[in-house]
Amino acid sequence: MKPAKVRQILSRFGELDRVFLAPEDPKAYARRVRFGGNKKRNFVEGWVEFRDKKKAKLAASTLNGNIIGGRKGSYYYDDILNIKYLSKFKWHNLTEQIAYENQVRQAKLRAEISQATKENKAFIRNVERAKMIERIKEKRQKKQLKTEANVDSESQSEPAPTAGEIEMRRNFRQKNVIKRKDKEETMQRVLNSIFA
Template sequence: MKHLPEVDHDSGSPDDEEGSEAPQPSTSGLRKSESLDSISLGSEKPEEKRFKRGVVYISFIPQGMTPTILRDRLTRFAPVGRMYMQRVEEKGEKKRKKKKESTWVQPDNYSEGWVEFLKKRHAKQVAALLNNQPMGGKKKDRFHDHLWNLKYLSRFKWIHLVERLSFEKAVMRQKMQNEISQAKRVANFFKETVEREERQRKRLKKSNSGASENTSSAGGPSPYVFAQRETVEEKKAKKPQVNQDRENFLKSLFS
């Protein structure tokens, strides 16, 4: 090594010399690692920017608009990722109607929706461009005169929507369980009331029958008197009296 004769051996120990020689390979190693880090970081930054997405809230969805139609209309302006539309459950309506020989399914109606754009700036631009603007299309299109109601949700991510929907589902499940338990309590209370009244009625009937038996055994007057037919002996005892009365009547006539 050419620089060894120039080193002053009196000013330091061998450990110091090794320490002075060590930074040379380490600096080269650091430069290599820095170059690799810069390459890796440079490749990651565009991915973060590319996958930074934005969510737009739709407060009104026309009747009959399906997720496919909504996706097709919004894809004309910017690429769209995930979508969620809140379905309206209408009671008392038959969704299936027979038309000729085939079965026609009535499309669901939606009240609101959330759309995730692949780029955040596209979401902002679409919300600013289409809000309160007619949906357009052909004049005969059923959605031609409807207006867009869009709002960009700042600092809102798709995970927030998932958490909100799961929370609402849990609340609905808990509410349903409470209603079922309340209905069971009412049914059990009604059943217990009927059984208690039935037991009281049987107990009262039994007590009344026991009281009547006690009065009859004590020799008291019977509450009911039934008419009975005369016996044969009673009829024979009455016949001589009838004949005697007849004879007395005849004697009184001819005397």
């Protein structure tokens, strides 16, 4: 139901001020159209502001739970109205809620985008590492083949290892171990010279 139709139905009870209808979820609309449903833009819920509070209460109590009716062939003939009077509800409360929902939606979208970027970066980093490791293996294999070619044919009875069999070995420089004996002797000398 479009805002003009809502205004037409409710204006019988009094003068209307503002009408706001919340549109349906775009995903639901796309799904409905994709599977052959109607292409009309639907609204999920709406708010109407009357100029007079008494007329708003009268409209809510009269129309709630009633069939819209009208001509028998009309689109909304069998639809039922569900109307509620909201006491102490101001129009700015509605706009605050909508703004809050928009902020939440934007925050979720930002979080999803950042998560996807992190995943993409990690994937690219892993691909680069794999390429680097493959290049190192290929270089080692070439080097090993060169050294094997230089060795006599007698010692070459074993077949050359494939790229999958070669293990990567890395050498790390290690610090020399300090002998405790020397340290203890030095400590004893120093203590003896102090306390002797």
